[in-house]
């Protein structure tokens with residue numbers, strides 16, 4: 001019965017005649033919504049059709065058609081296929097599209113990103129500011145007519161490298177000459193920074209007001225960007241009243257390198273090693289997501305043995321990620337070293353395997369379209385088996401004995417609420433945080449990719465949604481990963497490790513694809529538009545860290561500042577993918 | 581009782597503390613060296629390791645697995661005392677390189693001006709190389725391979741030219757024996773097949 005409902009396809013065009021039409025471009029799917037009716041349709045999509053989770057929202061600049069398009073990917077937390085709809089606006093500034101934040105709060109940062117990088121103004125957005133670039137930056141880098149300072153050619157490979165490749169330094173192509181654009185009337189010599197008016201005014205606007213009682217001053221404090229517990233260079237501006245957080249705005253982009261623009265210059269294959277650098281703890285999962293997406297576009301099978309290797313690597317990666325999460329969480333709570341180093345020891349053994357198989361401990365670059373780069377040698381397979389059967393289960397138990405009942409830890413974590421199920425879904429939070437709030441949504445089950453449907457495992461689930469549950473669920477997930485690993489290691493067949501011949505110029509038919517995997521931190525999605533050329537026309541990453549961070553304000557406001565670091569740690573962010 | 585959980589946790593650290601010395605003692609009793617020996621390092625990165633298993637860098641170094649990849653180098657064969665690069669200047673590596681840090685000048689015949697399949701100049705900007713290994717993976721002539729030598733820190737920029745990039749085949753065979761042998765095997769098989777093919781039509785004619 002349930003499956004009947006889930007597989008039922010939604011026909012938006014029939015529901016909204018005249019306002020919605022079915023997508024007709026070859027290789028595309030979903031619906032095109034008139035921008036005037038966007039909110040009405042979106043509301044119906046959520047309330048009538050039950051698509052409660054906004055997975056990804058991004059813009060595409062169709063410069064030749066003179067259109068700017070926003071694509072929405074929707075999911076049901078009960079599982080089942082996705083729904084795609086899009087809306088278009090003429091590519092004439094100001095480009096205006098209604099904001100869907102009232103319907104899905106998870107759109108907030110993603111819309112800000114689309115505004116920042118593509119210049120789409122979302123009308124009705126509560127706080128539309130730049131997010132990855134700095135205020136005062138000129139232009140919108142993901143537009144097709146925007147060129148970076150070291151711009152050389154539209155796409156790689158660059159012609160200057162061969163056959164007449166005389167080495168020149170990139171910086172000698174003087175960035176201050178014709179490549180750099182300044183706002184009109186801007187003189188870099190006379191520039192005086194204005195401070196961050198926008199940030200602080202929005203912080204003030206969104207700070208809650210204290211009710212009655214003593215009148216106290218609000219103090220604005222900037223945490224970061226250089227603070228060890230922000231896991232990189234995240235800066236968070238908070239308003240405090242006493243010790244209570246009254247308002248909070250994260251500031252990001254310190255590690256921004258416009259991964260997506262680089263991706264659009266790259267050929268399809270060249271993107272693979274760049275994905276390693278997103279969530280650098282889990283390059284295997286990043287590779288996985290990208291490979292799945294491009295394979296969907298190319299419509300090619302994956303070699304059977306490679307499927308198993310992929311799953312083994314992704315699950316090993318999940319285990320080491322969660323170990324580090326636990327270690328670093330305890331570190332954030334003030335207990336340096338011991339648990340963190342215990343975690344790092346096991347991680348070390350897993351990274352040894354990655355190094356021997358993929359060639360690098362963290363920047364694995366291991367997946368290829370149709371398979372993996374090289375086979376796992378027998379010796380390493382044995383090492384994986386040793387770890388999975390003889391070591392990791394006991395080490396996870398040991399970690400639990402070490403920490404779980406520690407009164408200080410329990411006192412710090414228990415009863416401090418992170419998110420309830422409703423808010424978590426509303427804010428598009430995915431991964432362990434969503435499951436700790438009691439929503440059994442795991443892509444490996446909800447929308448199985450690769451060969452996850454062959455394994456017997458449970459979706460880890462906790463119900464209280466407090467920090468302690470968020471902490472415990474990581475242990476549950478590691479145990480489930482071990483279950484998957486045990487089965488995969490027993491079932492793995494021999495045979496080739498790639499269904500395709502090695503090819504550095506893969507042919508990718510025109511069309512779009514959204515591929516997603518359950519990365520250790522949540523849903524990792526890639527949205528790729530191909531025009532049939534050797535490089536993607538649009539390459540978008542939907543990193544779990546970035547989207548999950550949307551809920552940070554909701555999580556922290558009203559809580560004590562002492563808990564902030566632990567709450568942030570719960571989201572398990574990594575700046576490499578957050579800032580991209 | 582309050583504090584029991586902490587005690588339970590401490591029992592784990594206590595056990596770990598002693599574990600650290602058990603192997604030291606038992607290895608010493610059997611006369612084996614646990615530190616600064618390959619056997620010791622191997623044991624410390626196996627599933628049986630316990631306690632603290634730090635590898636004391638730089639006195640000790642982890643054993644580099646064959647597939648480990650760091651910046652690329654060019655392979656040359658020694659012929660009559662001359663270095664002959666395997667590279668044919670086909671340009672595939674420079675096309676596949678994601679950050680585009682390979683620069684190749686193809687040689688041309690001084691008389692006819694026609695391109696010759698050997699590189700005149702070859703640069704790799706090691707500061708930009710992201711160690712992805714694509715160049716080695718897609719080179720059809722096994723001419724460029726990933727190195728194991730990680731000590732290349734320098735005070736300036738590191739743009740390697742042909743001279744600095746070239747390393748002998750014997751070095752390649754030494755750091756990557758399995759790969760080297762597999763490639764040689766394949767080459768021999770191909771040559772044998774080719775020889776058979778050229779020999780085959782000759783027989784009926786004779």
Ligand code: SF4
Pocket residue numbers: 666667668669670671672673674684718719720721722723724
């Ligand atoms: S190293 Fe290999 S791929 Fe690169 S130019 Fe030489 S032969 Fe071609």
Ligand code: SF4
Pocket residue numbers: 651652673676677678679680681682704708709710711712713714715716
């Ligand atoms: S390893 Fe990768 S980045 Fe480095 S030279 Fe080779 S292809 Fe380029």
